Each structure stands twice: as C-alpha cells, then as structure tokens.
Amino acid sequence: MGTKGIQVAxxxxxxxxxxxxxxxxxLGSEAxxxxxxxxxxxxxxxxxxxxxxxxxxxxRQGNAAAQYNLAIxxxxxxxxxxxxxxxxxxxxxxxxxxxxxxxxxLGVMYGRGxxxxxxxxxxxxxxxxxxxxxxxxxxxxxxxxxHEGEGVPKDNVEAYKWxxxxxxxxxxxxxxDVALDSMRYLSKLMTPEEIEEAIKLAKEWSxxx
Numbered sequence: 001m002g003t004k005g006i007q008v009a010x011x012x013x014x015x016x017x018x019x020x021x022x023x024x025x026x027l028g029s030e031a032x033x034x035x036x037x038x039x040x041x042x043x044x045x046x047x048x049x050x051x052x053x054x055x056x057x058x059x060r061q062g063n064a065a066a067q068y069n070l071a072i073x074x075x076x077x078x079x080x081x082x083x084x085x086x087x088x089x090x091x092x093x094x095x096x097x098x099x100x101x102x103x104x105x106l107g108v109m110y111g112r113g114x115x116x117x118x119x120x121x122x123x124x125x126x127x128x129x130x131x132x133x134x135x136x137x138x139x140x141x142x143x144x145x146x147h148e149g150e151g152v153p154k155d156n157v158e159a160y161k162w163x164x165x166x167x168x169x170x171x172x173x174x175x176x177d178v179a180l181d182s183m184r185y186l187s188k189l190m191t192p193e194e195i196e197e198a199i200k201l202a203k204e205w206s207x208x209x
Contacts, residue, residue, distance in 0.1 A: 033058065036066060043069070048079030059090060067094035068102045075105075084115030095126065098208070103130035104138045111151075124151030131162065134207040136175065139166035143182060160186045160198035165205050 039054030052073060058066035071090035074083050088109055094102035107126035110119045124145060130138035139162050145151055146159035163179045163186070170176035187195055 033063075036063070039066070039069070043073075043078075048073060052079040059093070062097075064094040064097040064099040064102070067091075067097075068099050071102065071105070084109070088115040095129070098129075098133060100130045100133035100135040100138070103127075103133065104135045104141075107138065107141065120151035131165075132208045134169065136166060136170060139163075139169070140175065140179065143179070147182075147186065156186050156190050157194050157198045157201070160190065160195065161201040161205070164199060164202035168202065 035054050035058055039051045039058070042048070042050035042054065052070075055066045055070045055073070059070045067090045071087045071094065072078070074080055074090065075087035076082065080086075088106065091102045091106050091109070095106050103126050107123045107130060109115055110123035110126065112118070124142075127138045127141045127145070131142050142152075143159050143162035143166065146153075146155050146162065148154065152158075160183055163182045167176055167179040167183065170179060190198070
C-alpha cells in the first residue's frame, strides 16, 4: 500500500475530534457478580431502564466495569437522557482505577471537547494511560498523534514505536495492516538509527497490568 498507511491512520485517528469512542459495554469478565450479570442481561435484551440501577449500584460501590458501562449508557442516552457531563464523571472514576476503555474514552472526549473544553494535551495523557494498559485503539492514536505532533511533541521515533507495539499485539486484520503500513511510511522519513531505536523501545514496552 506504499505511503497510504499513515493516511489511513490519519483518517481514523489523527484529528482527535474524529477518534471513535469505545462504545461497547463490558460483558462481565471484569465484574463477576450476580448484580452485574442481571444488569448485563437486561442491557442485552434492550431493557436499559432495568439495567441502569444494577450498574449504578455497583458503580457507586466503586466497581470500575460498572462505572464504565454506566458512562456509556449516559453518553448514548440509553435508559437516561443523553448527558456527556455525567458520562465523563463516570469515565473518569473508572479511568482512575486503571480501566483502559474509560481512559481511551476520556482521551476522545478531551480531544473532541465533548462534555469538557478541548484539551489535546490532556487527551494525549489519557491515551497514554490507555495504551500503557494495552488498549489497541489508544496505541494507534498515539502512533498518529506523535507523527502529527498533536498534544505531544512531534516525534517519529515514538510514532513508529507505538505502531510497532500495536502491530505486535494485534491479530491479523485491517487495524494491524494500518499499523504495518504506517510503519513503512514512517521508515521513509527516518534514519536507520532512528528505526533501530524505535524497534528497541517497542521491544522494551510492556503493559502496566
């Protein structure tokens, strides 16, 4: 695909206002409880008003997965009026506990100015946290914003590193192909020493949990 890789990544991620939210609820692997399952069952059959109190009760007890699900429901207006301000509060609660989906979505909301003032530096910080927890979309976002210098200093070594980490973790498919094509594009802008350094950094990277 030649130089098209980074262009595809740009369309998907580089302008923070266009980055897509992770809008799928947690299906239970992170929150093994009967109440969570009841909320999930109600959500999956489309009974959002029944799901809401189950998630809300657990969220107020500090359950990060329930906080994340509750944030999505407020953000999408499922069983409640759509409210980005409430959504971002619950995303923030879950993100502070290390929930990678919530961290990614906070990055998206700060990048878009959705429920908060636009702050690309704060967006980049949350994308970093999500990426360091192994969130695939956040890895791709970081690769692109480092190439663009959006919210972070422009740095093709860091950009290549994050695309390399994503390529190492992703299963074969379109998103991994974007990471590989972006690496090929960046390699034409970098010295052999810079590429070697980026590969070294990617090899040294490990998720925080």
